[in-house]
Amino acid sequence: MTIETEEPDLTVDELAARAGITVRTVRFYSAKGLLPPPVIGPRRVGRYGPGHLARLALIEELQQQGLTLAAIERYLDRLPPRLDAHDLAVHRAVVASWAPDAVETVTREELAQKAGRALREEDVERLVAMGVVRRDQDAYGVDLGLLRLGVRLLDVPLSQEAILAARTLLLDHARAAAHELSRLLREEVPEHDAQAVRSLSAHMQPLVVQALLTAFQRSLTSELREWLGEPPADGSP
Numbered sequence: 001m002t003i004e005t006e007e008p009d010l011t012v013d014e015l016a017a018r019a020g021i022t023v024r025t026v027r028f029y030s031a032k033g034l035l036p037p038p039v040i041g042p043r044r045v046g047r048y049g050p051g052h053l054a055r056l057a058l059i060e061e062l063q064q065q066g067l068t069l070a071a072i073e074r075y076l077d078r079l080p081p082r083l084d085a086h087d088l089a090v091h092r093a094v095v096a097s098w099a100p101d102a103v104e105t106v107t108r109e110e111l112a113q114k115a116g117r118a119l120r121e122e123d124v125e126r127l128v129a130m131g132v133v134r135r136d137q138d139a140y141g142v143d144l145g146l147l148r149l150g151v152r153l154l155d156v157p158l159s160q161e162a163i164l165a166a167r168t169l170l171l172d173h174a175r176a177a178a179h180e181l182s183r184l185l186r187e188e189v190p191e192h193d194a195q196a197v198r199s200l201s202a203h204m205q206p207l208v209v210q211a212l213l214t215a216f217q218r219s220l221t222s223e224l225r226e227w228l229g230e231p232p233a234d235g236s237p
Contacts, residue, residue, distance in 0.1 A: 061092045
């Protein structure tokens with residue numbers, strides 16, 4: 001949906017260290033086509049950027065959801081082209097939302113470490129308001145799957161009221177979609193067959209996540225083009 005604007009400046013060793021994996025794993029993912037090739041810089045040294053790091057994080061999240069490498073490859077192949085690091089972080093956050101709550105209790109200092117940046121008190125208050133962080137006396141409950149996305153939202157030039165209104169709007173539509181999807185699933189499995197429900201849900205989750213995000217990104221792009229008075233992407237009048 002958007003174009004990566006930050007210059008790639010990580011070597012393969014630095015990328016692996018930032019992602020918490022080995023260089024061998026990075027090269028394996030590259031050979032499998034799960035990771036785009038690096039930008040070749042001076043002296044033929046490959047350079048990696050935020051998009052590579054975000055894609056590795058998405059791969060890790062999909063693995064934690066139990067997907068095989070073949071399933072992950074199919075998932076990544078169906079993603080819209082030219083997604084930047086932020087778009088990939090959104091995909092990862094939505095995928096993580098299918099998992100049980102991953103809330104970790106941390107100190108104020110640990111919260112900043114996990115956020116990867118210094119946090120002012122108003123930043124923490126904003127994360128609390130968004131539901132990413134929960135105050136627990138002198139500690140903080142952190143939804144690790146949403147923290148990175150929440151931190152990115154701190155730099156979005158929107159008021160807290162607008163962000164919270166957008167969150168409410170998205171949650172309302174998500175609940176409505178989940179309700180209708182649940183109704184469809186109930187028609188496909190025997191009543192009260194818990195194993196059949198879990199099996200069908202496991203197969204449907206990555207497809208549903210991808211379908212929702214792809215539809216939303218395309219719809220938002222269309223809305224923005226109309227807002228800016230630009231012609232539709234397909235060239236229709």
